[in-house]
Amino acid sequence: MTRRSTAVPGAPRPDPPVVADRVHSAAIHLLRRLRKQDEAIGLTAARMSALSVVVFGGPVTIGRLAEAEQVRGPTITRLLAGMERDGLLKRTRDTGDRRVIWIKATPKGSRLLQEGRRRRIAALAAELSGLEPADLALLARAAELIERIARGAPGP
Amino acid sequence: MTRRSTAVPGAPRPDPPVVADRVHSAAIHLLRRLRKQDEAIGLTAARMSALSVVVFGGPVTIGRLAEAEQVRGPTITRLLAGMERDGLLKRTRDTGDRRVIWIKATPKGSRLLQEGRRRRIAALAAELSGLEPADLALLARAAELIERIARGAPGP
DNA sequence: TCATTACACTTAGCGTAGCTAACTAATAAC
């Protein structure tokens, strides 16, 4: 079913390529800006993203994690190697199928993730808090749309 | 993180950190997805971004380009080296101040940029064209908001 | 004038992240 509209009556229909270009550009610039917050906590974007899958999604296998992160196996393997070395998570061989490895976050990992997100997001959140509630809601809705599209999902 | 509905008068005020987190996450996933389109044309995101500054902003110096791209000098130097090798742009020593180098796009560079943007954006635009006009307009507005925030502008 | 300072850019080298191809080890299928 279609969603509730926030359209301004009489506004011209936006051109998809133009909107795509703008959204694309905004995403690039936003992430470049946020990257600068990274070294404060020592969690890169890739680590933070993977860690949040593990922390919020519960224990997960390497393959599922690669899928969730939309990257290939070796990328995850190396990412996890560094994070395990840093004590953020641990691997456990599956007792049934011994090819499978389960990834679990350590308390340190969970704590660092929360802290990292807080920091990385803080600057952005601070800017956002200057917006009107309507604009905030608009951004939330936009993020939802983009997320769905990025996942390649046909619909909600 | 709870899922929130579209902005409706009377809805609770969205929490800035929550929105920030979602926007952040959406940006990451979107770009990861778009990156997959890159090899089709042979222009990476960084190249495309720099090239578009050169193409649309006219000839530019290395320093200004680094500034525009929000990266350090050496990053631009190396980026340009590859692009010059590939015939996408050319360097010219400033005749007045011989420390300065002007970057200009070649016809090939301009052409490739247009083509690259078209391709990189095509998939996204295709998805977007399935949206209602209202949602398209919402995304356009969201991109505008994010762009302003990413630039660190105080904004209206 | 000539030594010093400032500036624009480059080189060297490090770290992180993406990839493919080829490998090991375990399981499933015939």
Added chain:
DNA sequence: GTTATTAGTTAGCTACGCTAAGTGTAATGA
């Protein structure tokens, strides 16, 4: 009991951030 499939790793490539240090040009000032 082979053979095929699956899960994950290793090796090695590219790209793109960074800092520190180097080169060459311009500006300054004793």
